[in-house]
Amino acid sequence: MKKASKRFGKTIIFMSLVSLLVTGTSLAQSSNAIQALIESNLKIFKDGQQLTLRNAEGKKIDPVIIEGSVYLPIRSISETLGWGIEWDKGSKAVTLVEPDTGIDPNQTTTPVNEVSKPVTLVEFPGILDSKLLLTTIASDLQVGTVSFSQGGILKGKSARTTIDFATEEYDNLSLYMAVKKEAPATTKTNTSTNVNEPVEVRFLDIDGKKEIAFYTTSIRPTDGAKKFTLDLRGKKKIRIVLTSDLTDTQLILGDPIFQ
Known part of the structure; x- marks a missing residue:
């Protein structure tokens, strides 16, 4: 679980900064201006199913392309992967909350034999x-x-x-x-x-x-x-x-x- 958190964390931190830079009006005023292309035809899939990205109000959001890289709204992606997200307007901080699986990451686990398919x-x-x-x-x-x-x-x-x-x-x-x-x-x-x-x-x-x-x-x-x-x-x-x-x-x- 910790390894996944580190890999996911690096990506999310970068995405969160860009997402807030592009969509957050309060942050846009204090950040450098950038040019972005809204790509409404770009499709995002997870486990073979197409995702519809939405903001906190439930409004559909399209992916954004900046200098050849695709950027996605952090809230939509984190919630799709089962993570919680908190936004502190005062400190302008985004906090990702890892889901509680009830499993101690330091506990040694034994592999479970895969059940044969009928x-x-x-x-x-x-x-x-x-x-x-x-x-x-x-x-x-x-x-x-x-x-x-x-x-x-x-x-x-x-x-x-x-x-x-x-x-x-x-x-x-x-x-x-x-x-x-x-x-x-x-x-x-x-x-x-x-x-x-x-x-x-x-x-x-x-x-x-x-x-x-x-x-x-x-x-x-x-x-x-x-x-x-x-x-x-x-x-x-x-x-x-x-x-x-x-x-x-x-x-x-x-x-x-x-x-």
Whole structure:
């Protein structure tokens, strides 16, 4: 904070003298005359947003150019940057008030780990097994009247896929899961019960050669899409295992988000 104050202070002191010289009528009488060009078309940006400079009364002020240098009103700039400003008419002094952040500049701080930005399955930066079909087509992920904007599909009677986080770390995975089952054409008339049998879905934590199940659930086609949240803390690689009684089974992973 102190370093920023020194850099900002040098610039502001010079700007304040010029600003008061040009705009302050009381000071103009006791200062040398200068020629300045008002540049109304000159744009000032901060963090990508255009600023409108105003004086204490709220009147719009245009930048001024003197001998090729651009000068800006000290009040507008200081308040934009979060600084307070005080003007003492008697002593003709401008005082800049640094914002109180509540942080002791002499206190040693420890860096805070940057929180990973939530990502979807189709934006996943790690490694995905090719057995998991990624799609952004809502009709591929439609379950009854519900569809999702993106996700994955795992197909088969006994199918599995692996998700390797590589160097990323996540706290949880939230997603909707649903299953679709289709009986073979030759036996459809006698397999209505089988079609509605539950499908087992297991999530395994892979640690070297070990596979440890950390979440297991059963889903019926009649359940529709249900939301799940899985704890991923401490996990580097996971495996999703689908077990069904019918070959033509799909596990729908709708709108998965890693956080």
